[in-house]
Each structure stands twice: as C-alpha cells, then as structure tokens.
Amino acid sequence: MAVISSAYTNIVPIQAPVITELYGDVGFITFGPSQSYTGPSGQFIRFIWRLWTSGEIIPWPSPCGSNCSYSSIYIGPAYDCVNVVPSAVPNLTVTGPTMPPETLFYSTSLEGNLSTEGLWVQYSSNGLYTNLTTFRCQLYNATYDIAVQFINNQLNVTTELTYNEPVNLTMASTYTLLPEEYLLNPGGFNGVNPNVAWIYANYYQIHLMISGLLEGFVAENPVNGSIEYYTSLNLSPLVGDLSSEISFPQNFPQKIVDFLTNVTLSMTYFLLHPISASTDATKPPALYVNTNATIVTYPTRYAYSSSTLWAMYGAAIGSVAVIIALGCYILLKNGVDADMSFSQVMVATRNKSLDDLCVGACLGGANISKDIRNTKLKYGELRGQHHHVCFGKEEEIASLRKRGHAEISNVRTE
Amino acid sequence: MKPAAQPTLSSTPRDDRNCGHIFPGWKSMGLWFSMLLIAVLAGIGQDRFYAYLHGRLTEEVSISQAWVSRVGNTFAYLFKTVLVLAVGKAFCQAFWLSIRRDALRLGTISAIFNLLGNPLNVLDQELRKKRFGLLTLAIITWMIPLCAVFSPGALTGCQDTAIHS
Numbered sequence: 279m280a281v282i283s284s285a286y287t288n289i290v291p292i293q294a295p296v297i298t299e300l301y302g303d304v305g306f307i308t309f310g311p312s313q314s315y316t317g318p319s320g321q322f323i324r325f326i327w328r329l330w331t332s333g334e335i336i337p338w339p340s341p342c343g344s345n346c347s348y349s350s351i352y353i354g355p356a357y358d359c360v361n362v363v364p365s366a367v368p369n370l371t372v373t374g375p376t377m378p379p380e381t382l383f384y385s386t387s388l389e390g391n392l393s394t395e396g397l398w399v400q401y402s403s404n405g406l407y408t409n410l411t412t413f414r415c416q417l418y419n420a421t422y423d424i425a426v427q428f429i430n431n432q433l434n435v436t437t438e439l440t441y442n443e444p445v446n447l448t449m450a451s452t453y454t455l456l457p458e459e460y461l462l463n464p465g466g467f468n469g470v471n472p473n474v475a476w477i478y479a480n481y482y483q484i485h486l487m488i489s490g491l492l493e494g495f496v497a498e499n500p501v502n503g504s505i506e507y508y509t510s511l512n513l514s515p516l517v518g519d520l521s522s523e524i525s526f527p528q529n530f531p532q533k534i535v536d537f538l539t540n541v542t543l544s545m546t547y548f549l550l551h552p553i554s555a556s557t558d559a560t561k562p563p564a565l566y567v568n569t570n571a572t573i574v575t576y577p578t579r580y581a582y583s584s585s586t587l588w589a590m591y592g593a594a595i596g597s598v599a600v601i602i603a604l605g606c607y608i609l610l611k612n613g614v615d616a617d618m619s620f621s622q623v624m625v626a627t628r629n630k631s632l633d634d635l636c637v638g639a640c641l642g643g644a645n646i647s648k649d650i651r652n653t654k655l656k657y658g659e660l661r662g663q664h665h666h667v668c669f670g671k672e673e674e675i676a677s678l679r680k681r682g683h684a685e686i687s688n689v690r691t692e
Numbered sequence: 693m694k695p696a697a698q699p700t701l702s703s704t705p706r707d708d709r710n711c712g713h714i715f716p717g718w719k720s721m722g723l724w725f726s727m728l729l730i731a732v733l734a735g736i737g738q739d740r741f742y743a744y745l746h747g748r749l750t751e752e753v754s755i756s757q758a759w760v761s762r763v764g765n766t767f768a769y770l771f772k773t774v775l776v777l778a779v780g781k782a783f784c785q786a787f788w789l790s791i792r793r794d795a796l797r798l799g800t801i802s803a804i805f806n807l808l809g810n811p812l813n814v815l816d817q818e819l820r821k822k823r824f825g826l827l828t829l830a831i832i833t834w835m836i837p838l839c840a841v842f843s844p845g846a847l848t849g850c851q852d853t854a855i856h857s
Contacts, residue, residue, distance in 0.1 A: 576851035577749050577750065577751060577851075578749070578750045578849040578850065578851060579747060579748060579749055579750070579849070579850055579851075580742075580745040580746055580747065580748055580750065580753070580760075580847060580848075580849060581746060581747070581847070581848050581849070581850045582742040582743060582745060582746035582846060582847050582848075583846050583848075584739060584742070584743065584846070586842075586843075586845065586846040587735070587738065587739055587742065587843050587846035588735070588739070590838075590839045590842055590843050591735040591771065591839060591843060594731075594771075594772075594775055594836055594839050595728070595731060595732060595735065595775075597832060598728065598731070598775045598778055598779055598832075598836070599728060601778070601779050601782045601829065601832065602724045602725070602728060602778055602782060604782060604786075605720075605724060605778075605781065605782030605785050605786070606717075606721055606724070608782070608785040608786055608789050609717040609720060609721065609785050610715075610717065611789060612717075612785060612788055612789055613716075614716060614717075614788075615716050615717045615719065615720045616784060616785065616788040617781075617784050618784050618787070618805065650798060651797065651798050651799035651802075652797055652798070652799065653797070653798050654795040654796065654797055654798075655791075655795060655796065655797075655798050655801060656791070656792070656794065656795040656796070657788070657791040657792050658792055669791075669801075672795035675795075677792065678792050
C-alpha cells in the first residue's frame with residue numbers, strides 16, 4: 279500500500295492580513311474629556327475576554343483559498359516567561375483580599391516595584407501549597423515570524439519569536455497615562471517620537487489587560503478547608519474548575535507566552551470589525567500586506583462503490599424477477615395475452631346492459647354519474663348468451679373457468 | 693334490396709384463427725425475459741464503466757466529468773425503464789385476472805385501470821381493501837425509478853489523498 283499524492287502547487291501573490299506596529303491610536307485606549315487616560319476601550323476589553331475564555335485565536339478568512347500557506351513577519355509585544363529559582367524569588371505582594379500566605383496555591387504580583395520587572399506568578403505545580411513554582415514574564419518588543427497554513431479552510435499558525443528589546447514598563451506606563459495631546463504632538467513629551475510613545479502605550483495597555491486576567495489568588499480556607507479564589511484564571515481553559523480541583527498546566531509559563539501570541543495574531547479580527555468610531559482611533563491595528571502564497575490543489579479522482587450500486591440494482595432485479603415469474607403464471611391462467619389498449623377495452627365492454635347504463639354519459643368526465651361509478655361490474659361470461667365474454671352487471675355475469683378465453687375462442691372456431 | 697349482413701363483434705373468423713394451438717403468451721414471456729436481461733446488462737455495463745473510472749484522475753479520462761455523468765445516468769435510465777415496463781406488463785395480466793374474481797365498482801375498475809399513471813387512485817377504498825396485490829405492484833413500479841436517482845451516486849469524486857494499493 280502506498281499513499282500517492284499528486285497535488286499541484288502554485289505560488290501566487292496575495293494580500294495577507296497582518297498586524298501593524300501599533301504606532302498610533304489603534305483604539306485600544308480611551309481618553310476622557312480632558313484628554314486624560316480613562317482605560318481600555320470596550321471593544322478591546324471584549325476582544326481580550328473572548329480570547330481568554332475560548333483559549334483559541336480568532337481565525338481570519340483565508341486570503342488564498344481552502345488549501346494554501348504563506349508566511350509573514352510582524353513586530354509586536356511578546357512575553358518571555360522564565361521560571362525563577364526559589365532562592366531568587368522576592369517577597370511577592372498578593373493582590374486581592376488578604377489570606378494566610380501559607381495556604382496559597384496561586385498568586386500574582388502586580389503592585390509595587392516588582393511590577394516594573396514584569397508579571398510575577400506563583401503557582402502550585404503539584405497540587406500542594408507547600409511546593410510553589412514562581413515564574414516571571416517580561417514584556418518584549420519582538421519579531422513574530424509566522425507560517426500560516428489553511429487545510430480545508432481550517433487555519434493553522436506556527437509562530438517563531440525573536441525577542442528584540444525588553445519594554446521598559448515604567449516608561450510605558452508613563453506614556454500610557456499621558457494626556458492624549460502629548461501622544462499626538464511630535465516631541466510633545468520630552469522630545470519623544472509620538473510613534474514610539476504610542477507603541478509603548480499600546481503594549482502597556484495589552485500588558486495591563488493580561489495582568490488583570492491573571493491577577494488574584496487561589497487559596498485554601500484554613501477554617502473549613504474549602505478552596506477560595508479571587509482571579510479570572512478559572513474562566514480560561516488553562517485551568518479547570520478551581521472550586522473542585524486545583525490543576526495548573528505543566529507548561530504554565532509557555533501558556534502565558536502563547537496567550538499573548540494569540541492576542542497579536544487575533545488582531546486581524548479588527549480588519550473585519552474595525553474599532554468603533556466612538557474612540558479616537560486613527561490607525562488600524564491590522565492591515566493587508568503583499569506576500570506570496572503557496573496554493574495546493576488536489577486533483578479529483580473517481581471513487582466507485584459497487585456495493586452502493588448493486589444494493590439498489592440487486593433489490594430491483596430480484597423483486598422484478600419474482601414479479602415476472604408471477605406474471606407468467608397469471609398469463610397462463612388468463613389464457614390470453616391481454617393488455618390495457620383501447621381495442622382490448624372495446625371488445626371487453628360489448629354488452630347491451632352497459633349501453634343502457636351509459637345513456638346520457640357518452641361524453642364521459644362529469645357526465646359519468648355517481649350511480650354509474652357505483653355500479654358493480656364483473657368480467658366474465660354473459661348469462662344466456664353463449665360464449666360471450668365481457669364486462670357486465672354482477673347478476674348477469676357468470677365466472678369464467680380457468681383459461682376461459684382460450685376455450686371460448688376455440689369453441690367459436692369450430 | 694337485401695341489406696348487408698351485420699358482422700357480430702364476437703364471431704369474426706379471422707380473430708379466432710389468431711388463437712391457434714401455440715400459446716399466445718409466448719411473446720409476452722419472451723419480452724419479459726428480454727427486459728430483465730437488458731436491465732441486468734445495463735447494470736453490469738454501469739458497474740464496469742464505473743469500475744474502469746475508479747481511482748483514475750478526472751483529467752486522465754478521455755471524456756469530461758459531464759459526459760461521465762451522462763453515460764452513468766443513461767445506464768441507470770435504461771435499467772429503470774425496462775424494469776418499469778416489465779412490472780407494468782405484469783400489472784396488466786394481474787388486472788385482467790383480478791376483475792374476473794368478483795364484482796367491483798366501476799369507479800374502482802377505473803382507478804385500477806389508471807393506477808400506474810395516477811398514484812392518487814390509491815385513495816379508492818375498495819381498491820385498497822380488495823386489490824392489495826395490484827396496489828403492491830403499482831407501488832413497486834413507482835419505486836423502481838428511484839434506482840436511477842441513487843445509483844449514479846455510486847460514483848463520486850474525491851480529492852487525491854486516497855490510499856492506492
């Protein structure tokens with residue numbers, strides 16, 4: 279056995295969706311009446327939550343057909359999450375309501391000086407609160423090298439990350455909180471290029487959203503032993519139902535990296551659903567760029583299922599063979615090869631009483647009265663008339679004997 | 693002047709000579725078996741045609757997909773047509789036998805007479821009660837054309853990822 283594939287491939291230019299460098303107001307941030315920062319836009323919040331709760335990227339329609347592939351490069355924010363050895367773990371500030379630290383299964387630190395170093399996460403990798411693993415996710419400006427493949431219109435993306443330089447979160451938070459006028463005017467804030475300021479501001483907004491999703495803790499209540507949690511983590515497919523079982527993924531740090539990758543890839547969503555006009559967005563978060571796609575065409579082969587054909591034909595031939603055998607038997611019994619022709623009807627209806635019955639109904643159709651229709655008729659030998667076979671009223675017809683036609687016909691010849 | 697003799701419908705010597713010693717139904721029987729044979733040959737023809745196409749790329753076949761479809765449909769049409777004719781002929785024989793048995797309403801006889809052409813005649817109550825065998829034959833006649841609908845579906849086109857031995 280061998281798999282023979284004779285697919286044809288063509289390389290054609292296409293316009294593929296890709297995210298921009300976010301060097302402008304892409305609508306992630308909203309500003310108040312006094313041009314002060316008010317928080318993420320509603321559409322951006324819904325976008326992040328959709329990704330968080332589904333655990334999958336938002337696919338985009340194929341720009342090159344149902345079976346094709348292309349590659350692309352874009353620059354965007356990326357996390358570099360690494361485990362921290364226990365001796366290097368600082369004292370982390372647990373956000374949320376205070377709980378005894380010895381019962382913590384999961385916590386994040388978003389506040390204080392540590393937050394400027396990135397996102398700190400502590401979690402129990404084996405279900406025991408005494409054995410916590412700590413990792414830190416640092417935000418980078420990174421180059422995404424993506425290979426996009428559509429197989430039967432199903433999207434499959436492989437990414438390769440190259441970290442460029444870490445994002446200074448202190449500076450980024452400053453840019454984010456700046457009044458909008460500083461971000462719009464060249465050199466408006468300490469001579470910083472507004473494009474750069476916007477990139478940092480957008481990156482920081484994304485970081486804030488993801489931090490908010492991871493924020494909180496999971497702990498055991500020391501009084502009744504129940505699990506209590508204050509986090510949005512349980513709304514993600516990353517973990518199960520925290521109230522029944524505490525189970526974190528084996529490669530938790532990588533999952534956070536992947537989530538931000540999903541966020542950047544899914545920004546192509548805004549091509550079809552632009553950020554609403556209620557924001558001050560002036561730049562799109564994604565656009566179409568020219569690239570080459572490899573389009574795979576699978577030729578069509580004929581496939582025949584003989585069982586499908588013969589299941590129907592066999593049943594038909596079998597049943598008709600039985601019917602033909604029955605027909606032969608009936609033909610022998612009739613003694614004449616009768617048909618449904620007009621001449622056959624004519625010779626079978628030569629009867630005076632039928633003529634009388636049909637008076638006034640010669641044109642047929644509506645002229646055939648109900649009485650005529652309800653008259654009982656029989657086919658046989660007319661009583662009192664020697665060897666006259668025809669339709670007649672029930673009382674005037676005698677039954678034909680076996681092979682009646684032939685016998686009567688023969689009698690007439692004599 | 694003496695009037696010409698009126699011939700009676702039932703006593704024409706020429707008609708009577710047709711009923712000789714040879715059984716008059718041999719033509720019908722021959723036709724029946726010929727029709728069955730044609731149906732079997734049509735089925736085999738369609739089977740061989742499809743078997744020839746099986747596994748071949750559509751581009752490899754000298755006729756277009758449209759013509760492949762037409763050829764398959766022609767086999768299927770021939771198959772169902774001859775079988776419907778065969779059953780229809782058996783229905784005629786059964787009709788003439790059934791009307792000898794007992795008396796029926798003229799409306800019922802009309803309904804049976806036109807049953808193959810008008811399925812609405814099944815609404816006749818007496819037909820359903822007293823001539824169920826004829827009704828069965830009629831239903832089979834109506835069902836046989838379904839073969840021509842489904843059998844061309846035995847040949848499909850699939851993308852070239854199949855396993856070939």
